[in-house]
Amino acid sequence: MRRSGLLRILEEAQTEKCSSRASWTTVSWKYAANEVRTLGTLRSGKLRCDLEEYGPLYKLNFGPMNMVVVSDRKMVKEMFSNPAFSGRMDFKEYDPILDGKVHGIVNTEGEHWEELRRFTLRQLRDFGFGKGTMEDSIMLEVHELIDGLQECGEKPVDNVKRRFLLANVNALWAIRTGIRHKQNDKELLNMSEKAFGGILESGGVILFMPWIVNIFPKWSGYDKIKRAILEFTDYLRKPVIDHKKTRQDIFDRDFTDAFLKEIDKTTDPNSAFIGKLGEENLIATLGDLHFAGSETTASTLSWMILYLCKFPEILKTFQDEIESITGNARSTTVSDRAKMPYTEALIAETLRYSSIAPQAVEHKVLKDQEYNGYFIPKDTVITANLNYIHFDPKIWTDPENFRPNRFLSPDGKTFKKHDALIPFSTGKRQCLGESLARDSLFLFATNIAQRFDIVFDKNGPDNGFESELAFILTPKPFSVIFKDRLA
Numbered sequence: 095m096r097r098s099g100l101l102r103i104l105e106e107a108q109t110e111k112c113s114s115r116a117s118w119t120t121v122s123w124k125y126a127a128n129e130v131r132t133l134g135t136l137r138s139g140k141l142r143c144d145l146e147e148y149g150p151l152y153k154l155n156f157g158p159m160n161m162v163v164v165s166d167r168k169m170v171k172e173m174f175s176n177p178a179f180s181g182r183m184d185f186k187e188y189d190p191i192l193d194g195k196v197h198g199i200v201n202t203e204g205e206h207w208e209e210l211r212r213f214t215l216r217q218l219r220d221f222g223f224g225k226g227t228m229e230d231s232i233m234l235e236v237h238e239l240i241d242g243l244q245e246c247g248e249k250p251v252d253n254v255k256r257r258f259l260l261a262n263v264n265a266l267w268a269i270r271t272g273i274r275h276k277q278n279d280k281e282l283l284n285m286s287e288k289a290f291g292g293i294l295e296s297g298g299v300i301l302f303m304p305w306i307v308n309i310f311p312k313w314s315g316y317d318k319i320k321r322a323i324l325e326f327t328d329y330l331r332k333p334v335i336d337h338k339k340t341r342q343d344i345f346d347r348d349f350t351d352a353f354l355k356e357i358d359k360t361t362d363p364n365s366a367f368i369g370k371l372g373e374e375n376l377i378a379t380l381g382d383l384h385f386a387g388s389e390t391t392a393s394t395l396s397w398m399i400l401y402l403c404k405f406p407e408i409l410k411t412f413q414d415e416i417e418s419i420t421g422n423a424r425s426t427t428v429s430d431r432a433k434m435p436y437t438e439a440l441i442a443e444t445l446r447y448s449s450i451a452p453q454a455v456e457h458k459v460l461k462d463q464e465y466n467g468y469f470i471p472k473d474t475v476i477t478a479n480l481n482y483i484h485f486d487p488k489i490w491t492d493p494e495n496f497r498p499n500r501f502l503s504p505d506g507k508t509f510k511k512h513d514a515l516i517p518f519s520t521g522k523r524q525c526l527g528e529s530l531a532r533d534s535l536f537l538f539a540t541n542i543a544q545r546f547d548i549v550f551d552k553n554g555p556d557n558g559f560e561s562e563l564a565f566i567l568t569p570k571p572f573s574v575i576f577k578d579r580l581a
């Protein structure tokens with residue numbers, strides 16, 4: 095019901111040409127509506143042909159929002175490395191603080207965003223909080239996940255994505271707050287599912303028209319989301335209150351301690367870390383890392399499991415490489431990565447083929463811009479069409495095929511980076527969890543494939559490589575048998 099309502103509104107809306115030096119191709123909202131509806135199937139067929147017609151830069155005008163869609167990797171890189179293109183759409187309705195302003199990293203812009211981003215990047219890079227490293231936190235989850243899969247015996251597992259989500263939420267929660275749950279802990283389940291539900295379900299609507307929630311709070315699903323945000327914020331607030339009581343200056347146990355220390359040190363009234371505002375930014379940043387970090391990594395891993403069971407010869411090559419490095423006598427560690435070109439190629443191809451963030455996260459232009467002869471007014475929203483770039487036949491040979499070897503040298507011994515592969519986006523706002531995400535993908539995938547043969551369950555649903563319609567692309571239901579190969 096909700097979607098067909100959206101489609102009707104979009105189809106009735108008018109396209110409009112704006113004054114420009116070069117003349118814009120404006121795309122009808124009928125097409126855009128189709129794009130919203132079929133995000134998940136954009137990979138193949140007609141829609142991409144349509145895009146070829148519109149060219150690398152086209153414009154959508156709808157209601158109060160101007161949007162430019164960029165489908166060329168060079169253009170995305172040029173634009174996103176320019177600070178003038180580093181703004182964000184106004185998402186204050188989704189902010190955990192709900193005081194009519196935005197906080198944290200993902201939705202802010204300007205000096206506070208820069209300050210928080212710099213601090214968080216440094217913490218993630220230098221990470222070695224408390225008793226262990228980030229790798230230790232991830233490996234605890236890898237082992238518990240493997241134990242859970244082993245307990246299933248040879249029964250089909252139909253909730254692969256959920257298992258990865260719980261494991262990733264837990265690893266991130268431990269890094270941020272030092273608290274670790276069991277993967278079947280009720281509190282963890284609640285935290286993982288409630289907060290995401292509404293936002294992910296409403297996917298395309300919110301992505302394209304965040305302002306619609308003010309006009310149709312119930313229809314757009316906003317009322318439900320708001321309740322979830324309030325509940326989730328209480329959850330985020332708890333460890334902050336506890337950490338304030340127990341923290342010691344000499345030793346940062348986790349990200350929350352490090353952030354609170356920064357708040358204590360800050361005297362500049364304009365800083366993002368000052369006093370109460372600092373605390374609100376801490377709560378929002380904890381939320382940002384949760385939302386940006388767990389669903390993305392979990393979805394990518396579930397795609398990889400699906401590819402591995404659909405292409406047993408790829409699984410076999412992957413397992414052979416793991417064995418050649420570990421003798422299957424120990425778990426893999428991040429330091430093995432450099433010696434595992436096939437694994438790197440498999441991860442790269444998984445990121446390309448799944449393109450879980452097909453349009454990255456929209457940017458906003460902070461002041462009027464002239465780009466390649468086009469006039470782009472302040473507040474225009476820029477969408478990087480990563481999905482198109484990752485399947486562009488001008489860049490990739492046989493893009494529709496899942497083929498890790500495209501990222502290897504001809505002798506198969508060296509991993510070759512490709513500058514058109516930008517699943518973490520690029521430039522000033524490039525994903526700040528990229529290296530954590532890459533470590534997680536590597537550790538989960540290699541240790542699971544070392545332990546199990548992964549077999550597609552022919553009695554379960556088979557939706558090919560179609561994805562659910564959601565903010566993050568995630569595979570449609572499938573089930574898999576994990577056969578212990580080391581028992």
Ligand code: HEM
Nearest residue numbers: 200386387390391394451454455518519523525526527531
């Ligand atoms: C496979 C996993 C992941 C993918 C594909 C991914 C992808 C992305 C993309 C496309 C963006 C938008 C960049 C832009 O606006 O141009 C982004 C932003 C972001 N990501 Fe990730 N991400 C992943 C995992 C993570 C993890 C593990 C974390 C942290 C724990 C994280 C934290 C963030 C944050 C905080 C931002 C906002 C950056 C900003 O606005 O300055 N991501 N990510």
